[in-house]
Amino acid sequence: MATTTxxxxxxxxxxxxxxxxxxxxxxxxxSLSFKTPAAITDPSFWPAQWxxxxxxxxxxxxxxxxxxxxxxxxxLIATFIAVVFASMAAYAVARLTMPGKRLIVAGALLISIxxxxxxxxxxxxxxxxxxxxxxxxxxxxxxxxxxxxMAVYILAAFFxxxxxxxxxxxxxxxxxxxxxxxxxxxxxAAPGMVTSAILVFMFCWxxxxxxxxxxxxxxxxxxxAALAFFSGGSQFTTPTGPIAAAAVVITIPIIxxxxxxxxxxxxGLTSGAVKG
Amino acid sequence: xxxxxxxxxxxxxxxGTLAVDKLSLNIADGEFVILVGPSxxxxxxxxxMIAGLEDITEGxxxxxxxxxxxxxxxxxxxxxxxxxxxxxxxxxxxxxMGFSLKLAKTPKGVINQKVTEAAQSLGLxxxxxxxxANLSGxxxxxxxxxxxxxxxxxxxxxxxxxxxxxxxLRVQMRLEVSKLQKRLGTTMVYVTHDQTEALTLGxxxxxxxxxxxxxxxxxxxxxxxxxxxxxxxxxxxxSMNFMSGTLDSGGLRIPLGDMPVSGSLRQEVxxxxxxxxxxxxxxxxxxxSLVSADVRPHGITFQATIDVLExxxxxxxxxxxxxxxxxxxxxxxxxxxxxxxxxxSGAASETVVARLDPATRISEGAEVQLWADARALHVFDPxxxxxxxxxxxxxxxxxxxxxxxxxxxxxxxxxxPASGQTSSSTVS
Numbered sequence: 001m002a003t004t005t006x007x008x009x010x011x012x013x014x015x016x017x018x019x020x021x022x023x024x025x026x027x028x029x030x031s032l033s034f035k036t037p038a039a040i041t042d043p044s045f046w047p048a049q050w051x052x053x054x055x056x057x058x059x060x061x062x063x064x065x066x067x068x069x070x071x072x073x074x075x076l077i078a079t080f081i082a083v084v085f086a087s088m089a090a091y092a093v094a095r096l097t098m099p100g101k102r103l104i105v106a107g108a109l110l111i112s113i114x115x116x117x118x119x120x121x122x123x124x125x126x127x128x129x130x131x132x133x134x135x136x137x138x139x140x141x142x143x144x145x146x147x148x149x150m151a152v153y154i155l156a157a158f159f160x161x162x163x164x165x166x167x168x169x170x171x172x173x174x175x176x177x178x179x180x181x182x183x184x185x186x187x188x189a190a191p192g193m194v195t196s197a198i199l200v201f202m203f204c205w206x207x208x209x210x211x212x213x214x215x216x217x218x219x220x221x222x223x224x225a226a227l228a229f230f231s232g233g234s235q236f237t238t239p240t241g242p243i244a245a246a247a248v249v250i251t252i253p254i255i256x257x258x259x260x261x262x263x264x265x266x267x268g269l270t271s272g273a274v275k276g
Numbered sequence: 277x278x279x280x281x282x283x284x285x286x287x288x289x290x291x292g293t294l295a296v297d298k299l300s301l302n303i304a305d306g307e308f309v310i311l312v313g314p315s316x317x318x319x320x321x322x323x324x325m326i327a328g329l330e331d332i333t334e335g336x337x338x339x340x341x342x343x344x345x346x347x348x349x350x351x352x353x354x355x356x357x358x359x360x361x362x363x364x365x366x367x368x369x370x371x372x373m374g375f376s377l378k379l380a381k382t383p384k385g386v387i388n389q390k391v392t393e394a395a396q397s398l399g400l401x402x403x404x405x406x407x408x409a410n411l412s413g414x415x416x417x418x419x420x421x422x423x424x425x426x427x428x429x430x431x432x433x434x435x436x437x438x439x440x441x442x443x444x445l446r447v448q449m450r451l452e453v454s455k456l457q458k459r460l461g462t463t464m465v466y467v468t469h470d471q472t473e474a475l476t477l478g479x480x481x482x483x484x485x486x487x488x489x490x491x492x493x494x495x496x497x498x499x500x501x502x503x504x505x506x507x508x509x510x511x512x513x514x515s516m517n518f519m520s521g522t523l524d525s526g527g528l529r530i531p532l533g534d535m536p537v538s539g540s541l542r543q544e545v546x547x548x549x550x551x552x553x554x555x556x557x558x559x560x561x562x563x564x565s566l567v568s569a570d571v572r573p574h575g576i577t578f579q580a581t582i583d584v585l586e587x588x589x590x591x592x593x594x595x596x597x598x599x600x601x602x603x604x605x606x607x608x609x610x611x612x613x614x615x616x617x618x619x620x621s622g623a624a625s626e627t628v629v630a631r632l633d634p635a636t637r638i639s640e641g642a643e644v645q646l647w648a649d650a651r652a653l654h655v656f657d658p659x660x661x662x663x664x665x666x667x668x669x670x671x672x673x674x675x676x677x678x679x680x681x682x683x684x685x686x687x688x689x690x691x692x693p694a695s696g697q698t699s700s701s702t703v704s
Contacts, residue, residue, distance in 0.1 A: 168329050168362065173350075188366055
């Protein structure tokens with residue numbers, strides 16, 4: 001009994017430390033977002049005077065609202081396209097024997113571990129000459145490129161779990177390969193599609209490097225990048241409060257996503273991992 | 277409704293494995309044909325080729341007179357029931373059964389009517405709105421059958437549809453399958469490894485071994501007149517007893533005794549004596565006291581010490597040891613047992629099993645007299661496995677095929693009893 005109590009205490013302490021290390025910065029940001037500009041340098045953890053001013057400020061300014069809409073739009077479009085293509089690619093990887101299959105799988109893996117920074121300069125030049133620079137497609141295309149491998153891996157693992165005989169049954173029932181895929185296999189892989197969609201969307205939502213390098217105005221800049229361009233109320237005030245408020249605003253959807261789909265995300269990540 | 281012709285159908289996998297070797301079989305319209313054989317004999321591959329799920333490497337498959345080799349499954353108008361049932365888990369029973377009709381763009385009203393009819397005939401009416409996960413194994417099996425029936429296809433293909441059911445349910449469903457086929461009168465090809473299913477269900481049973489058709493015949497003929505050693509050993513439970521024998525002009529000499537040869541076997545007798553394998557089914561033994569005096573001369577009476585006696589009420593099984601001289605053929609018999617899926621058959625053991633009338637007074641451990649019916653003996657050529665005691669109508673010598681010799685297999689037949697098509701030229 002003594003050991004278990006001690007073990008419990010030990011685990012409790014470890015948990016507490018982990019929680020504090022992770023939560024304090026988040027809470028600090030949240031606290032900052034409620035402080036007045038004058039109180040930003042105030043070392044007290046909680047604001048002496050609570051204010052919604054930072055929030056109302058950013059949510060009425062075009063420098064944040066427009067990027068927020070960009071983030072939502074670009075994220076959703078990139079996610080949709082990535083998952084549709086990934087499901088087809090994953091089906092092929094999981095089910096068909098074809099020449100070049102290993103090449104596709106290896107290529108996908110290569111892309112997913114490729115350092116993004118090394119692509120920024122070439123992408124910048126390519127997009128400028130194709131007039132894609134500072135446009136939605138200019139971000140959607142690289143996001144799809146980086147979202148696809150992840151989605152392919154997760155979905156391939158899901159497809160592999162679906163009994164092969166179902167597909168044979170569909171074929172004998174008169175389905176074309178496309179019908180067998182859309183009416184039998186894809187519905188059964190829906191959990192995998194949701195999981196990969198969430199993960200791809202989170203990647204697009206959090207992405208910063210491309211967002212800041214491949215945009216120049218708020219017409220295509222996404223929210224994380226927009227944060228870097230915040231300015232204070234005057235030339236001499238730092239925009240700490242608004243940045244904190246914006247950080248909280250863009251974190252909220254992620255927190256909701258993760259808490260709702262927590263189990264899905266974990267299962268998706270592990271099934272992908274086992275497959276990989 | 278359609279007949280089906282497999283003409284020299286061959287399946288060779290890219291790695292060179294020959295799964296089905298020149299299989300020829302004519303299946304008449306409305307016929308119920310069983311493909312039976314040990315696992316790995318190519319029976320499921322054959323079925324998949326008929327369904328269009330696997331490509332045919334060589335040969336021709338005709339359904340209703342049309343060559344369908346290159347047609348996709350959807351254009352062949354056949355329904356298939358899978359061993360795992362393969363019900364769509366995300367659809368209700370109703371949707372499962374109506375799926376093929378929906379794909380064929382049948383009007384909704386017609387789909388509903390057909391599904392309801394099929395559900396009624398299978399007793400599934402109350403389950404129509406359930407998902408497959410909420411059904412018992414037997415119910416799932418019936419849904420799988422229902423899904424095949426609603427389409428009113430020209431042929432049914434069944435891939436071991438009953439093997440996932442428990443023994444009692446299997447017997448019940450076996451009856452239902454049989455009734456169903458008779459009611460619908462649709463051509464049916466049914467794959468099983470269970471010889472009881474094969475013998476009870478089929479109009480005709482095709483026995484396969486290592487991708488080669490051994491014999492295709494009505495169940496009774498298959499049992500009474502197996503064309504070769506493999507069919508003889510595979511069909512029947514407990515299986516046939518094998519022993520060595522010598523055939524010469526004086527008659528047939530086996531460990532049980534000597535006897536004159538009769539019937540078609542006489543053609544095989546030459547002046548020189550010839551080694552043979554002799555098979556006798558357990559039910560062809562009897563307690564001599566229960567054999568009437570006029571029948572007794574048709575058999576041999578011999579001495580045996582009963583090792584084990586099993587009384588099953590309607591019959592008694594007795595086991596006794598005897599020097600059967602099987603050692604000579606141990607390789608052949610072991611290969612046979614392995615191919616027949618009986619790894620531990622004791623091919624080399626010298627035990628004989630006999631099925632006696634329950635009225636017998638024979639007791640365990642006693643040294644008794646037993647009678648064996650000589651008319652029911654099967655005599656096989658050890659080299660080719662051919663059954664010499666079965667008359668070979670229209671037998672013609674085909675060129676020697678060393679492969680067939682080694683495996684003890686017959687040449688593929690045209691779906692008719694394959695007797696006499698072996699490489700007999702090398703034998704006589």
